[in-house]
Amino acid sequence: MSLLEVKNLHASVNGNEILHGINLTVNIGEVHAIMGPNGSGKSTLAGVLAGREAYIVTEGQVLYQGKDLLEMDPEERAREGLFLAFQYPVEIPGVNNSYFLKAALNAIRKHKGLEELDAIDFLSLLKQKTKLVDMNESFLNRPVNEGFSGGEKKRNEIFHMAVLEPKLSILDETDSGLDIDALKTVSEGVNKLRSKENATIIVTHYQRLLNYIVPDFVHVLVDGIIVKSGGKDLAIKLEELGYDWVREETVHAV
Amino acid sequence: MNTETNAIEQFADQEYKYGFVTDIEADSTPAGLNENIIRFISAKKQEPEWLLEWRLKSYRHWLKMEEPRWPNVKYPPIDYQAIVYYSAPKRKTELKDISEVDPELLRTYEKLGIPLREQEWLAGVAVDAVFDSVSVATTFKEKLRELGIIFCSFSEAVREHPDLVRKYLGSVVPANDNYFAALNSAVFSDGSFCFIPKGVRCPMELSTYFRINAADTGQFERTLIVAEEGAQVSYLEGCTAPMRDKNQLHAAVVELVALDNARIKYSTVQNWYPGDKEGRGGIYNFVTKRGKCAGVNSKISWTQVETGSAITWKYPSVLLIGDNSVGEFYSVAVVNNYQQADTGTKMTHIGKNTKSTIVSKGISAGHGQNSYRGLVEMKKNATNSRNYSQCDSLLLGDKCGAHTFPYIEVKNTSSKAEHEATTSKIGEDQIFYCKQRGLSTEDAVNMIVNGFCREVFHELPMEFAVEAQKLLGVSLEGSVG
Numbered sequence A: 001m002s003l004l005e006v007k008n009l010h011a012s013v014n015g016n017e018i019l020h021g022i023n024l025t026v027n028i029g030e031v032h033a034i035m036g037p038n039g040s041g042k043s044t045l046a047g048v049l050a051g052r053e054a055y056i057v058t059e060g061q062v063l064y065q066g067k068d069l070l071e072m073d074p075e076e077r078a079r080e081g082l083f084l085a086f087q088y089p090v091e092i093p094g095v096n097n098s099y100f101l102k103a104a105l106n107a108i109r110k111h112k113g114l115e116e117l118d119a120i121d122f123l124s125l126l127k128q129k130t131k132l133v134d135m136n137e138s139f140l141n142r143p144v145n146e147g148f149s150g151g152e153k154k155r156n157e158i159f160h161m162a163v164l165e166p167k168l169s170i171l172d173e174t175d176s177g178l179d180i181d182a183l184k185t186v187s188e189g190v191n192k193l194r195s196k197e198n199a200t201i202i203v204t205h206y207q208r209l210l211n212y213i214v215p216d217f218v219h220v221l222v223d224g225i226i227v228k229s230g231g232k233d234l235a236i237k238l239e240e241l242g243y244d245w246v247r248e249e250t251v252h253a254v
Numbered sequence B: 001m002n003t004e005t006n007a008i009e010q011f012a013d014q015e016y017k018y019g020f021v022t023d024i025e026a027d028s029t030p031a032g033l034n035e036n037i038i039r040f041i042s043a044k045k046q047e048p049e050w051l052l053e054w055r056l057k058s059y060r061h062w063l064k065m066e067e068p069r070w071p072n073v074k075y076p077p078i079d080y081q082a083i084v085y086y087s088a089p090k091r092k093t094e095l096k097d098i099s100e101v102d103p104e105l106l107r108t109y110e111k112l113g114i115p116l117r118e119q120e121w122l123a124g125v126a127v128d129a130v131f132d133s134v135s136v137a138t139t140f141k142e143k144l145r146e147l148g149i150i151f152c153s154f155s156e157a158v159r160e161h162p163d164l165v166r167k168y169l170g171s172v173v174p175a176n177d178n179y180f181a182a183l184n185s186a187v188f189s190d191g192s193f194c195f196i197p198k199g200v201r202c203p204m205e206l207s208t209y210f211r212i213n214a215a216d217t218g219q220f221e222r223t224l225i226v227a228e229e230g231a232q233v234s235y236l237e238g239c240t241a242p243m244r245d246k247n248q249l250h251a252a253v254v255e256l257v258a259l260d261n262a263r264i265k266y267s268t269v270q271n272w273y274p275g276d277k278e279g280r281g282g283i284y285n286f287v288t289k290r291g292k293c294a295g296v297n298s299k300i301s302w303t304q305v306e307t308g309s310a311i312t313w314k315y316p317s318v319l320l321i322g323d324n325s326v327g328e329f330y331s332v333a334v335v336n337n338y339q340q341a342d343t344g345t346k347m348t349h350i351g352k353n354t355k356s357t358i359v360s361k362g363i364s365a366g367h368g369q370n371s372y373r374g375l376v377e378m379k380k381n382a383t384n385s386r387n388y389s390q391c392d393s394l395l396l397g398d399k400c401g402a403h404t405f406p407y408i409e410v411k412n413t414s415s416k417a418e419h420e421a422t423t424s425k426i427g428e429d430q431i432f433y434c435k436q437r438g439l440s441t442e443d444a445v446n447m448i449v450n451g452f453c454r455e456v457f458h459e460l461p462m463e464f465a466v467e468a469q470k471l472l473g474v475s476l477e478g479s480v481g
């Protein structure tokens, strides 16, 4: 059974269809990259999978661990191990980052039938995870994302991922806003989290992240449809030839 | 969680032991108000002549006054002749056991984490046995007495310490201060009196909640707290458990007096019955609270968490008379369904180098209307004075409202007042972000709202803060779909 199966997914926002029939299969242990120019629908796809209400699915099906994902509330998806690293992480003023994560982790653990972590165990877990993404511990006691720089927010997203240990992570443009050093550490963190027990979808319009997190599969999304899929070499070819190349190819193919 | 439950339990157990038990005589006046009614009240309480005169004078003032119309709240006219102004303190309706209690109410108690015994008491179940461990002379009361601290019901203070009461009663809120204060001065039922003598720091938080009979002090509560030179006290009023009362109008007066170098911290959690989802019923809470920083370097802080009442009309204020005195006001006011709140503060700078801080957090949900009204006044001689005001409003939904009416009057050139205000809507994005991390909508709203109020909760005594956070969640339940 695949971890995620997206079949002929159509979705619209405010009555405009953005996704025109996406097919995608992700197996456990795999890393997929979805590349595509700005406005091609990458974040829409990520949002539909995470359950953002503004997106209306008009056709198609999504199975997650064999279950109908689209039937599930966003929080249920999260508790079932689906994680979205936001392209634009949200600020929650006055709510301490570690307090927030503790509530989140315990909600997930409760769902799994595990005991809630107490303050001491949780703190030692947090400290261990800060090292993974090389995050300063001072960020634990700051309000979630408030006053964080763009790069700090992105790093914090991966930190959340490290703490919550999801099954399927969707990283939406995690590289944007990161300088080259930060990109390296964050990528290293993601690589360390990569295992036979989970899978990752990396969404990006930019190839450079894929130098650090090497995907098993690359899909090219243009105008709401996956026009090409291949191995990691596809990303390199895209970098050289640009999206016009795939666009032309598809046109010829039609 | 457990420690705090234990703390409450402990306090609740202690409470009865302090012996704040008033005479229980079943008796009441007919509805309506006239001088005879006032004489009756005063006689019933065996008050001295001067106090009767004071009440009568207040009543005569009140007759000449008009109910204020300026607050941004709407309600049908109050028939003052339909109110019963004196009924002997009685326990609330006695139910035989907890199964007779409204399950809705019990569910709320559960959510607030109130221990079962206490739930029973709050709901009016006959549980006297629980509290009836008549070891009246407790270490607590002894300890306060040793320190010279007086903490008792207002009636008891009138009997036992008439000179102190006479000296300070009405010294901060004059009987003719405003319509509701005048009414209170004429007919006040009972309340608390607290006196901290020179140089004494009260070693524990003083609380009305922990006096069983406090629930019966009625509609016209009167509180007076005096901290002499160098004295310090932290006082807690109210409780997070929903309080039901058949009396619709509540008009309390609270007076605080701080002499040289004294500090008074007054924290309130107000959760009176707010009315139902359609706005029927609910308490009108028209309160006058004022503190007087009479001495140099004195400090008075008001912290309030207001979630209850159908209508709240309340401006805890500070008169900064002593040089270098400090006034603070930290407030969270929540309105949901059809609740209305017009609340804020008045900081009157009279002495030199006086400072005031105002932090107001208004939360509106449902059809609730929330107004902040504040006056910062710096008199001519209040040189080098400072005020900082911050008023933030948070809207949940689009049928509610937030309004701010800040007034600033600076009458000298060396003083400064700074005012900041923000209004924000609880964001779909914020809620989605929380849900994406596994939190329920309810927990998400709770978390965002509590984050918004953090600066105020920070000012509350620890166990009160934890309760207040839960209370906020309960008050806003179901306000975001």
Ligand SMILES: Nc1ncnc2c1ncn2[C@@H]1O[C@H](COP(=O)(O)OP(=O)(O)O)[C@@H](O)[C@H]1O
Residues within 6 Å of the ligand: A013, A014, A018, A036, A037, A038, A039, A040, A041, A042, A043, A044, A045, A054
């Ligand atoms: N809430 C929205 N309302 C209207 N249009 C939207 C909304 N969200 C996305 N879109 C449109 O959908 C298209 C795809 O957007 P998006 O998924 O964010 O692209 P990408 O992430 O690939 O840059 C764009 O044309 C964008 O303008």
Ligand SMILES: [Mg+2]
Residues within 6 Å of the ligand: A042, A043, A044, A087, A172, A173
């Ligand atoms: Mg995007």
